[in-house]
Amino acid sequence: xxxxxxxxxxxxxxxxxxxxxxxxxxxxxxxxxxxxxxxxxxxxxxxxxxxxxxxxxxxxxxxxxxxxxxxxxxxxxxxxxxxxxxxxxxxxxxxxxxxxxxxxxxxxxxxx
Amino acid sequence: xxxxxxxxxxxxxxxxxxxxxxxxxxxxxxxxxxxxxxxxxxxxxxxxxxxxxxxxxxxxxxxxxxxxxxxxxxxxxxxxxxxxxxxxxxxxxxxxxxxxxxxxxxxxxxxxxx
Numbered sequence: 001x002x003x004x005x006x007x008x009x010x011x012x013x014x015x016x017x018x019x020x021x022x023x024x025x026x027x028x029x030x031x032x033x034x035x036x037x038x039x040x041x042x043x044x045x046x047x048x049x050x051x052x053x054x055x056x057x058x059x060x061x062x063x064x065x066x067x068x069x070x071x072x073x074x075x076x077x078x079x080x081x082x083x084x085x086x087x088x089x090x091x092x093x094x095x096x097x098x099x100x101x102x103x104x105x106x107x108x109x110x111x112x
Numbered sequence: 113x114x115x116x117x118x119x120x121x122x123x124x125x126x127x128x129x130x131x132x133x134x135x136x137x138x139x140x141x142x143x144x145x146x147x148x149x150x151x152x153x154x155x156x157x158x159x160x161x162x163x164x165x166x167x168x169x170x171x172x173x174x175x176x177x178x179x180x181x182x183x184x185x186x187x188x189x190x191x192x193x194x195x196x197x198x199x200x201x202x203x204x205x206x207x208x209x210x211x212x213x214x215x216x217x218x219x220x221x222x223x224x225x226x
Contacts, residue, residue: 030211040149040200042116043217050212088155092211098145099168100204100215102155 006089006103014111019076021106023089024069030092032065032072033100037086046074046087081112114139116205116218124224130191133221137184137205144186145215146178149200158201161186162209190223198225 007022025032031050035043049056049065049072056063062075076083086107090100117136125131137144146158160168161180178188184205190197200220206213 035217040220040222042202042219043204045214045216048212048214090155096210097160097168098143098206098209098211098213098215099157099160099170100145100147100155101157102147104154 006106008106010107012109013079015079015081017079019079019108021074021087023072023103025091028094030094033090034074035088035090079110081110084110116203116216118203118218118221120221122222125193126226127193129193132187132189133201135186135203135218138216141205141207142184143206143209144180145204146188147202160209167209193225195225198223
């Protein structure tokens with residue numbers, strides 16, 4: 001079973017708009033990561049935020065983490081048609097492991 | 113630098129058969145993990161290997177097994193295939209196992225069980 005839940009399950013926006021996706025998880029974490037997947041292909045790592053960080057930026061991506069609420073959000077600014085994909089949050093628990101626990105994902109469609 | 117490669121990319125099997133999937137990590141990476149992705153269960157962790165040793169195993173039946181070779185390449189095997197084993201199987205590699213290591217995923221092997 002998945003640890004995380006993502007909201008919304010699907011999102012459709014116009015090019016140039018911002019897209020926000022939310023992720024909740026259940027147990028203590030070491031870090032939280034976001035991945036992108038195009039059309040059932042491999043996953044591409046986007047960003048990692050550690051449990052002691054609250055916000056992180058990478059290009060048009062902004063990730064926040066609230067460990068008290070066990071939640072994270074991914075904001076994509078000025079979206080492009082090429083951003084159309086599924087986005088997954090994944091957590092790594094405490095301990096020396098690389099085991100990723102994925103959420104169910106958000107499917108983003110960016111219309112040109 | 114070449115990415116993670118997985119072979120074969122597509123596979124069709126029938127119930128009861130067995131299948132072996134292969135994963136070659138990025139050069140220099142010694143940790144390999146496997147994940148199963150299905151529409152119903154999403155992405156689920158299968159195994160984690162490092163230095164030919166299984167460090168972690170997900171909640172899958174014993175029909176699912178894996179191994180890692182001295183060159184860090186990894187294989188996973190599913191015996192007595194069931195319809196529910198139809199999925200995209202993804203392999204990921206990193207330099208070493210650990211929570212701070214970025215994992216790089218391969219394109220996956222899509223398995224269809226008839």
